[in-house]
Amino acid sequence: MANEHPSVRARTAPDRPRRRDIVITALLGLMVLLVLLIGGVLEPGAWLAASLAFSALAFIYFLTAVTRGAPRPSAQITRPVVSSELESANAMLEKIAVPVLLIGPGGRIERANPAARAFLALGAEGGLLSTSLRQPRVLEAVSAALRGERGTVVEYASLAPIESHVRAFVEPLRMPVAGPMPWRAMLVLADETSSKRAERMRADFLANASHELRTPLASLSGFIDTLRGPARDDEEARDRFLTIMREQTDRMRRLIDDLLSLSRVEMNEHLPPSGEADLAAIARDVVDSLRPMADARAITFELSLPDAPARITGDRDQVYEVVENLVENAIKYSPEGAIVAIEALDNCTRDIAEHAPERLAPQSARLLLAGPPFDPRQRYGVLRVRDNGAGIDRRYLPRLSERFYRVDGQKSGPTAGTGLGLAIVKHIITRHRGGFSVESATGTGSAFSVFLPKPVPDADAAARVLADTASGVDAG
Template identity: 55%
Template sequence: MSKDSPPESEGRRLRRRDTIALTAIAIAVLLILLFSGAISLPVALTAVGAIAAMSFIYYLLASPASPDSRPAEPDQGENRITANEASTSGAMLENLPFPVLLVGSGGRIERANPAAHEYLGLGSESGLLSASLRQPKVLEAVSSVLRGDGGKIVEYSTFAPIESHVRVHVIPLKSGDNGAFPWRALLVLADETASKRAERMRGDFLANASHELRTPLASLAGFIETLKGHAREDIEARDKFLNIMQDQTERMGRLINDLLSLGRVEMDEHVPPSGDTDLSGMTQDTIDSLTPLAKSKGITIDFEGDAEARVVGDRDQLFEIAQNLIENAIKYSNPNTRIVCDVHANVGREEIDRLTNSLGREAGRLTITSPALTGGRRYAILRVRDAGSGIERRHLPRLTERFYRVDGQKSGPKEGTGLGLAIVKHIISRHRGGFFVESRPGEGTVFSVCIPSQKARPSSGDF
């Protein structure tokens, strides 16, 4: 064997030896049977031909691939893998839950798994990476890898329309040819939004809770001190203080529940829901649960619109939206009035514009969260109209701020915590929907939310 012989030559030589030996033994056995008269000459010749053919086939199948077709050894120093190795893992990558993309020359996306299609909103046709992922640090890392540099890890954050924190692993792949563009880039996106938000949520919760709980706790401490002092034997004062203490305690309970709910919503805001829910049925259930509260003020709640409206959403969170909006409508409507809740299924851009402009041109209107209306997307819309005094234009931009309450809505201990509309906003953001408010002083306020009624899915056959 010469010095230049490939490593497979020795193995091929041994297989050739084994094949010849087995064939010779088989032919010898046939000759013995022929001369002993056990078989005839035609049968012996046929058997010899069959054995020779099977031996040749075995030799071909057992031989290794040619050296040129073997994948190149990975460069351990740069942690590189070959395009051949990547292609053998295609079936596995198809089912990975995190986004994976293969980028070729010119920064064009050659393949993307379903998770990448959904996360980046890719169409059925491949396009430039820069059109789908506008992150200079990532694009610079990809360009560097395509030039033959080593792999990189890049982190980036976005805050609009949805906050997200992503770590991108950019891995170089050696192409099968040695042309002008021998390298490709494999991108693996790891979403770290949940962990980042968990860290921030702990700090926000402590800051918000300590700020909002300070006043009721101070009131409770003052009442307890009074009851232990000169009001110990004053039955009338004791009953009055105990009622106030109960109200303050209930408000603190509502506040803590709302803070926890807001924290849970913010944790999952970057992950869109995938469930199927009937928005109309859920709204009717919410109305039934709040009817006793409305009757205590002489208010009736009427449901109008479509009997069924299927949406892509989390039923518990959608129930929380309807509950917050209807509770606010009851709270700020005048006694002995009427609240209207209506649901419209499968609406588009024109219907949304019409339904969210129901109070006329003189009314104040604000789009808190705008839905994506491109690509013929359809939505179901829920509107809740109260019978209150309305909200002035200057207050509309701040309605979804934490703990913000319009002047005149802060007096009683049973008033809201100022977190309800903030919770609604974050739930709508998670559902990739829309949130609108319009109000006209003296004629009430209408809150409208729209939820996607269909979900675009990545085309089959990609990565």
């Protein structure tokens, strides 16, 4: 017995008196039956049957007492197996890219994998789910699961600060714990923003293209019929009509290009970019590419750019498109021989980025068309493009970034655009978590400013990535 497991000795020692009592009780019972047989109370057959039954029952109880103290190998073996399975499950959960949370009594977050912590910007486990995800339908489904009710699927969407679409899967889990609250709720969040945007993008593209292309296609059809009929032999009319047809064809090409560009931007607007770019270098490249267009109208550029790189967090191609749209508009809407001023500032606070430049004129109006989430630690790179055109009346400023919106007087003629340029600028700036503002005064000109976030220090990078990701999830 020296090598016997302690748990076996602990269980066997108390059972020895029990076995002795069973044997004594069985002997006393047989003696009673024997006395009854001698006294003539029992027949020999009945005595034999009763003695056998009593002996069998006593033997069964004796065996029960002997085996009760034996060790339970399953308990000794199962415990490490279960522990290993839990460790494997936890390791697998940590690697899953889908946000998964385990919600306990009172709506407290007991477990959250890294994807969930990034998606909801969780500081630490143990907090209330309602403080990170303020969606009543999801919270109601979690409460129902904590009561042991059936799981459910909840879809919710938010429009501010960034449009997002999420499907939440809620399932009850019964935990092997004692107590009045054994139920937990498993919450899985699936981000379906990209698929929703793709569906809407296809519908919007067809609607916008069919609407905006109808006019130039009608013009082309009319000119073609005229050239095939009355103007068949009229060289002067043919040349004039072909020139107009070329202009309409170019407009349709620009319109399709802008629609595709806008669709691509909207597709990924909820995902902030992670690359870096030099804002000053982009401005120089844009000026070089548009210089022929400016020379054709005798327009000169006045540059005020820092010599050192103005690093920002962003997609270089999209930032280039922003600057190109703003400079091209400034060239188109300035009179011949005018000056287009381009200025870049680096490492500015939000207040300076939004309000630093002096006003164009005492009566000018300034409006913020898109703004970033508030963060006092964030610094920005700023680009400001000013023209010397006719200016824009203050009543039109709020609608400048709408699709296909063009101010009266800009809807026709050689400077007529597609009405999508500033909408593209706004969506790109919104994706970059930056700001976009306009200032204008009638008769003085207009100034468009964009400010884009600078890269954060390495020590704060992880926390800021969580905050940027969470800005696409509705917390309010």
